[in-house]
């Protein structure tokens with residue numbers, strides 16, 4: 001039973017985050033780990049056949065192989081996993097984890113039973129020492145359209161290996177999620193948006209380690225970041241997002257149907273990527289149940305991405 005209790009929910013609403021260390025049954029993450037292992041293997045074979053990789057590193061475990069490959073061929077090995085800035089990999093096991101009953105029961109505790117999978121989910125293989133693996137302070141709402149600032153877009157951050165301080169877990173700034181969206185700047189470290197230290201409301205950040213099988217829940221206004229790590233472990237994780245069907249979304253809409261002229265309040269929180277209904281008693285026919293449909297939708301949005309929300313963020317001032 002994964003429904004959360006009132007004490008957990010009260011903590012989440014007060015602090016802006018919640019760790020549930022044992023959300024998933026132990027076998028639940030295995031299919032996605034296997035799918036990613038297979039994907040990494042395919043990419044290694046391709047690069048090896050093209051003469052760009054000296055060997056396959058097949059003897060290395062899931063936690064290390066990608067790091068060895070990355071050391072030889074750089075970011076190229078990550079493209080099939082992370083896409084071109086969008087969601088990237090959209091395999092069957094990923095979809096099955098996104099709609100896993102244990103996860104959806106927990107999600108329902110926060111946002112009710114009519115659930116839309118938010119367009120923005122990411123598989124993150126965080127490689128030791130990798131620049132793009134370090135995500136500076138931000139709120140997810142810094143990326144979303146402002147008309148969604150007051151709504152809950154729930155982040156479920158799910159490690160596929162134990163996420164500790166040594167392996168690059170997240171840090172959060174507790175109790176800051178009720179203070180609105182802070183100023184972000186563009187072109188932060190790794191190319192991400194960044195909230196600079198003087199714009200943060202406090203400095204009492206916390207490390208939030210999460211074991212495999214657990215989940216970290218965040219609000220879209222919770223400042224969080226992910227620090228560099230140098231342990232010899234790829235800190236694989238999935239961050240999936242969900243919102244109530246009442247929050248603006250583009251479920252059922254194809255990217256070619258995006259109309260910039262429709263009132264902004266009716267546009268999705270993040271139009272470049274595909275939202276999809278994952279649970280609904282009111283409109284069961286709208287639920288995306290087949291992986292093939294999810295994948296097709298995802299691919300369509302990867303090819304033709306409606307524009308990102310513009311929040312007026314500007315580049316960070318150059319440091320002397």
Ligand SMILES: O=C(O)CCC(=O)C(=O)O
Nearest residue numbers: 124133135140226237239
């Ligand atoms: O997984 C990470 O290292 C960063 C995740 C993150 O910033 C997010 O999910 O918004």
